[in-house]
Amino acid sequence: MKFRLLNFESRFCHPATWPIAWLATWLLAGPFGGVLQSTTLAADQPESIADFLSLNCIGCHDSGTSEGDLDLESLELQLEDPDNFHLWERVFDRVGQGEMPPDDTLDKEESLSFLSSVHGILKTADTARIRSAGRVPARRLTRTQYERNVQQLLATNIPLSEYLPEETLTNGFDTVSKSQQISNHSMAAYLQSADAALDASFNQLLADAPPPTVRFDWKQLRRDEKKTGRMAEGRPRHKDIVAWSTRQNFYGKLPATTVPNAARYRIRLSVQAVHPPSDGRVWCSVQSGFINAKASTMYWVGSFEATKEPKEYEFEAWIRDDHMLRVHPNDRGLRQVPVPLIGRKAGTLEPMGFPGVAIKWIEMEQIVADRAETRRALIGDLPLRKITTPVTTTQNQTKTNESSDRQFEIVSENPEQDLQELIHSFAQRAFRRSVTPDELKPYLNFARQRFAVDGSMREALRSAYRTILCSPRFLYFEESARASDDLALDDYALANRLSHFLWGVSPDAKLTQLAAAGRLSKPNILRKQTDRLLDDVRSTAFVKEFSDQWLMLYEINSTTPDGDLYPEYDDVLHHTLVDETHAFVEELVNHDMPAVNIVDSDFTFLNSRLARHYDIAWPGGTGLQRVKLDPKSRRGGVITHASVLKVTANGTTTSPITRGVWMLERIMGQHIPPPPANVPAVEPDIRGAKSIRDELEKHKSLESCAACHVKMDPPGFALENYDVIGGWRENYRAVSDGQKKSKWVDGLPVDASHQFVSGESFADIDGMKEILCKHPERIARSLAMHLVTYSTGAAPTFADRETLDAIVAATKSTNYGVRSLLHGVVQSPFFQQK
Template identity: 35%
Template structure:
């Protein structure tokens, strides 16, 4: 810090203060700021009024202290002052407007002064600090480096922090001893799965599984919430539960009632706390890719008759990660997808997926009402299944084949030991070098019937010239793992570790494993290593790759970096396009939207079950998929930023279309749907995901929704609330609307200024409830009129009432008025520049891992201007961000 150089701003404002705003001594003012402040600001922001908590007198008085602008809060305050004047928000509309030249001079003066100050402060250090990989980056890097696309390591690592809304920010990525310990644990797991333990691949098996056969499904079949079919008709030996439930589950299992591969399992019941069916007879033993096929269809059941289904229902498959030996429930799972179950006609779905050891597939009747039908007969349903009427999803079978290896040893092993043979050894021998542990593989998941192949002899990697091989292997591995050329001295250090392990008695494989583990836990692997100024080609390749794939560069990018051609604009643009078209760019969409639009918080609260009984996990997943698909569509079609708030199309599946009241959409697949002219749906602003994220599960409030729109979409985040001001608590009884409560709150002068700025967008968004459904009246549990069912599933009980009417009118601080959501959308969409500028800023922060400084504004404005000159599309924006100096310098 340089105390010898008085800040330019300090000197100038000190004069200004003496001139008029702060004291009466009339000293000539060298800056245009003081008369501006005196004329337009002093009335409201002197020590007495302090409107909005801003005392310009105190602010400028502090400038008498050396380097006061080096205080980030003071600096931020001056930036805010600049921005409010620049946006025209200050002085307020009701006050006399400053002459444009005075305003410009004042702004220019503040901007130059702040930039000078910023340059002084950052002269001796780089803009983006040293960043370690986030958890997601780490996992994706491991998956791509080792060609193990489904290995789970993220959950081993501590959660990342967040700064400026993103976990990629330098300030969020600290490192503790806990992280180190977990990196070691993760490296062990990676190497365990990566290194082949046998010279021939494990046998691939094809197993056809039925839902019937596992304990939970059997129980459900017994009770009547599921039934067996054969050739699309009632099973002749095991018909649905009728006058009484099936008797004696053990007797049925002994009789093989649930065994037949030609039996289909038809399920009426949605998953719940005690029913999470999965294919228990299979649990993966070997990591690898598996081919999966499954057959689903649906029907309408009417007291024993099979009728056409109401629609194409949605069957959900997930990967179940077994706890311990698989006993009991509560196994975590990861959704694989939602699959069409068409009416009466089986649809076969095929895909490939990675399975880690101890995993199987889970099933759910996703689109059925998520209410407890539990034993339809015993809870009042006469004649159980045979007396029941309702929709049903049928699973004929699920076939799993694998592990499928196109080469052996697998690529993960070849990365570590590319061409070395394997040799047999005796694990029991006492002499000679230490050999790796080779525990005997067993199937220890209860109920799983697939078994490992007979015990194999123990094998290890063989090397006749260990040191030469180690040097060769490290020369190949380290640059790939560290994502750049590795100097000889670093390689030599790893080689020395290898020698030490060999001398300590390790065999070749163990010694190499030690070194590989060290590399995976080293800063070179865990951190983004970038030069201090302009990025070199490899750092540029990494930045592009970690932006668009959230992972390491592939061979093509690395070769272009090595050849020095990547930074050529055409080459870079071509590569950006290639990366965007690759499915790995889904990771960018998931990670960026997860943070920019807070999609990661989608499950932060569960909507009240009585107020929003139609909410389900399927709806929630559909919401998230809509937002991701919409962003993908904006990128693919290179659409403009106005689409963030207004769109003539939406990305929907049937469940969302049902929520949005849009006819003609069937099935679980998200697709582009053209909207009628007056429909407010489509853009982020009115997507159910964002409306849910900005609500609390029971009620909505214009404050968090307004703050979200201002901060995330318009780039003008409100100030945090002052201390000791209680939040406005909505009246859950439904007697008073949130607008009435807010008006009381805003009657306090110290609150009104901020809320006039924050609330307006939220007031229009009151048109949407907690789960994103459109409403004209608030739902209530205590007071109101009986609510019509609408398109809520007939199996779901409607208990809520309709309370007071919703008022969606509002007025921005600059006096622009709107009466409903459509008018708000028109107002926001009329300024695509603001929307584009904010998105440019968000993308830049995300991509560079640091804030956009005041002096970066010109470069950012250039990014936006260049984008607008090319039509303002989002894909263009992404290209322009990447080619900008903001992105290409550290």
Template identity: 35%
Template sequence: MIATRSRLFWGSVLLLASVAPARAQDRVPFEAQVRTFADAHCVSCHGPDVQRGELRLDTLPLKLTDPGAAATWVKVFDRVARGEMPPKSKERPPEKDTQALLAGLQTRLHDASRDRQQVDGRVALRRLNRTEYETTLRDLLGSNVEVKDLLPDDNVAAGFDNVSAVLDVSSAHLLRYQDAAEKALRTVIPTRPRAEFKERRTGRQVTEKVAGLKDLLGKVVRLDGDTLVMHVRPWGHVPCATAPAPQAGRYRVRASVFVVGTGGKPLPVMLSCRDQYGRDDADVRAVRDVPAGAPTVIEGEFDLTTRQVIVFTGWSLPETPRTLALSKDPLDKYPGPGLAVEWVEIEGPIGAWPGAGYENLFGGVPLKPTSVAKLIAAGRPEPPQPAKRNPDSYIYDPLTPAPARPREEADRLVRAFLPRAFRRPVSKDLADYYVKTVHAALAQKVPFADAMLLGYKTALCSPHFLFLTEPTDARAKNPRLDDYAVASRLSYFLWSTAPDAELFKLAGEGALTKPAVLRTQVERMLNDPRAARFTANFAGQWLDLRNINATSPDPQLYGEFDDFLFWSMPRETQLFFEEILKNDLSLTNFVHSDWTVLNQRLAHHYGIADVAGGEFRKVKLAPGSHRGGVLTQAAVLKVTADGTRTSPVLRGKWVLDKIVGLPPAPPPQDIPSIEPDIRGATTIRQQLDKHRNTPACASCHKHIDPPGFALETFDVIGGWREFYRGTRGTSVELVNYPGRKIFRGLDVEKGGETPAGKPFKDVDDYKLVLLADKDQLARNLAQKLVVYATGADVQFADREVIEHLVAKAREKNYAFRSLIHEVVQSRVFLNK
């Protein structure tokens, strides 16, 4: 189905350049040619009497310099090229007439689009989105402050939230940017002198620190000497945590642990961050596998704010006492699994003091203590005083930068900061403006730290920081970006942040845009830990992983869903993406692979044996597993369902948009959505059959429904199923969860037939349909990379670039990392 559809379309497009006659040799003026074709084959549906799809062609101007008219003609071109117009129910025009029309339109649309790009560029002035603003502040200031949630949500276009056309700026943005910048800047000044903190607690001491934990002793937790042994996961209490961090910073956390009752298998332990003994949702920082046998020391380094703790939890343990099948024997005789903790330790803050953030903003300026009274007199709020009942509390005098010559230091620091913040050299006049802002505050007796932060905040709320300015190289005939603009475009593409020192240096030397240098830098950046942001922000939006929290599975229907499975779902897809990227594997792996990346919890969910532990590893899939590729991964299957039911329409649209790159048109406004039959009297296929008998729906549903039904054998949390779950009736045991029963509903309706008449029986067959057109898979991914990399949707003149990228991908067996290199070397990336 997809292969036939895309080959028809792109085959026509690629043929046009070779058959398009020179305009000087046209026997009939092109406008007259278009009008004759439209009158004969189009105006009966798109003319004065009927305007299907609100489109009227007999009066649509052929002045393609008008963006609105050009956009409409692009839609006409695409539908004619795909064979969708005129509809098959109408008499088909002669093939030579169709090809002549397409050839002429293609030439003129391309020329008009290219002319606009030469004058205005492809990308409008682009604002940093919320994510980019936060990561840029973090890297610029050397602080892990979270400010994204302070900013308004960003609009989305072409599947991404970094497209310049929809990144508007409102008064709300300007106010929130000030709050965010203020919050971030305040974090760089230490609140207390350098102090080493190290505290070790035995398991027995942990029980004394946690309110209510003693009541659980002998029931679900026990003490073996000074060792705490836990047989359940926490449910409202924090049974094992470090001492709270005394101040914000990076801490080294260690614990001596071992497992019991696992039959020699490792036990996955979650290390999560919470406020001191809080009951809020855990922020999972790491997972470690604790082997059976002798005690093992597990450790990690974590960024914590004041009063935060690291919690140790055995993730494969039962959740509550009710699920712990204790015998009448004492708890120390219980044969089930448990996590034993000899001691936990926290040490820090580690690293240089006063920290990278302070050095970036106040490098060379000494810190001196100041009294709280002075700060209050200056209008600053008094730091919160710790509660007397908390033995871990302390009272301190805040610190403040204290230069010997404030005006001179302000001048030096501001001029050093601005090029880093504005991502390019700064003119003297512009730098003078910000220096004068600080000097004016100092003249009014504002404390040095506050005056400096005022200047920095002004810079961080200015257009020079908020927008990616992209001037072109005056020496180039084409609108080619200068090296600093390329450095920013490259850095925000792969790292979602400002260029680092090496990119900045190469830009200053005018060497960055050399092809060999660009290739070297892309390799360096993809091998850097910051490339995890590319996974989070590109793959997170391409595959909708950001929406993993949007729905919660109904606990009455999906009682096997737990937080361990929930955490594991997106990690599989992220690590799968990174494995393909790291090893330059074929992008066809996104459709199907004979491997995936699993841990114990996901493997159990999928019914895959011999995977123990919570850490992820690459796993070979056996034939018949129905897994492989992203389509069958639990995270994707969850984000394409509503938490209670699956919809072939939603999943079908997702496949066409995200994987195939031929998304269906939005449904007509007067067509109601399908309401599920809660009585179970009709099947989903029967409901859709009735729905798509409507002529306005049939043209889209013939493409949407096949991939939707191919995925119908997966439930809302990605489990394989042969039948739907009900709320009453006959109960059966879940295959992968012995002892857990559900009610059996109707058999799942799977399989179907493509619009081309090719039958498929399940998702395995349907993957073969997709893999029959590898060019279209590459074309889709190339388009999405171009949109995300440049911040602009694909325009008509860009199509020749996309086809060049597809051809290069084909030469290299569709290698994904190589495709990224080709995108960076392309004119759409290097031009404005």
């Protein structure tokens, strides 16, 4: 028997945190009580396990041979060690799946006896661990959940996640508790974030009326024709400005739109295509930034398609201090104006027929929080008083100064009572449950001490709110159990899980009322509330964040496609890729569509730019649309979305290994351990002299590699007809030798054929889809597993397998509908227990 059991991921919290009692309990009282008197398998083991290992395994995996770095002769049964437990779990799975021993002489009854023995031991141990410590250790808000919660508490729209460190992912998700440590550095970041949010909120409370909407006409937006620069030129006859299609750096900047202060802005513009190509549209981008060579960082605002008819578009974006807008055609498929021509006199380029976008006007409106809402969040119904400060003029006359927000104070006739009521209300909203007087006392005392300094209600409240926003009771989920069951979550904890799962923010008033009444945990009410949250627009947070982590779309910006090999890739296409996947997943959830659509579907969501990339006929119209796919389109299912195909490539080449591992772990629900440290990576030949298949054949000749490659290579090769940006190819692209005008040439032909371990073979992507779709329950099980991990903060373990299977089995009547699977997760012990 050859096992690949290296560098296994730890499944549980550190053993030092485990109670000792449960281990002794299952050893003495479990199904093997009286047999397992020692934790060392080699010294004293159940007869069925000892006989099986001796007859079938020890020959290759004894202390002297240790093939695959596995020594079964001295393997210990120390299941309190997560790595040891995981190793035994892998042994169980390999034998159970018929992968080991490698010959066909294994007696079936003997194998079943071994599996039954090991299963009983592992399940008993894992169940005892869960009963003792719970499935999910302490879990905190992710930085996006933190941002939304603070914004909701303080009625502000300031972005906060940028203040906090990047999250560490476990099992692909940032919600998993065991990787959510808080250090001194991150605590300082939380303080900084809280200060920024409180300053913004209190300033809004005391601010003047919001600034008026500013409208820039074509004269204000046009360039100075004496200096030209990188600004769009004016067309007096049409009363507009035109930005032409060009690759000139920073071209299309609009200095007139420079914002006076960082804020969220609503941007409207009226545009029209100039000399559009045959499809009648010019794709353009809107960005913000300083837009010069010394500060070239650009921030994406959005894209639009200018057509022959004038159209108005609207965007919302956070724009930083002194940043301006940039609007220009951003489609690599358009005819480009040579850079030397850009500075020519206005009117020179238009007769040449280059495509461009005409802009009639731009409006910018600063979006501010509703002051009444901010007031309720911070000070309730307490009045504000304007304080006037005497100022002496040059003529020794006295006048009052009312210009500073420091000239206002919160008026309270009973500061002690008002502080207590306001801080109590804020704490209950922040902690997402009822708060006892003892729990409130430290924050109230802190506010009293600050009030004693100068009698300022504003500073007293701010100090208490700041402390609450950095409290473990706010940063962490306080998942208390019901009095009747030490594992079942109480209704407040259940409301928190549900709301953060589907909205990424604290429970609303309806969920809180049901939790307070103890009714949310009733199955029919919980189901109705799950549907209510899913039907609300706020559930887009779940669709986006779950999809981004489940499918690894968070890697979309990690690589930039090689400009020589993939000159057609542009920013508009780049930002469209994830839109397709988000809209597709949302459709699966909203209409309870079968999970098999993840692998193959007869529809997707496209705009005209993405349709052109896929070589799919565009049905007409603008924006993202649901498009029915021709069976011959070689599209359908998440696995052929360009977003997925890009994040599983490196920008220059594709690798069946990378895509194969992604398929196994994200879609097929199988974990692949990392390769041994001493195995070199496969380096594809970008000159096209050798195929990736040839390179992998040599790689797989290494004994330590073959066991995993037999699983991951088949689905990886099935995706080889898709290049690094998700385009279809019959041949690989290779770097040109410089003798041709193009910087790339067709290389070797693509061979996407392969064979699964089961013996089922396929010739291309369609063949692989057909094989996978024969077992929709496997696709559904994988999705359910990822939903459990994301929603609860812990991946299913060995003892959870039957529960996971039951969730999947219950959705068979809906063809394993995605919404049905989601309901199954929420109604399960996974979601409703600690």
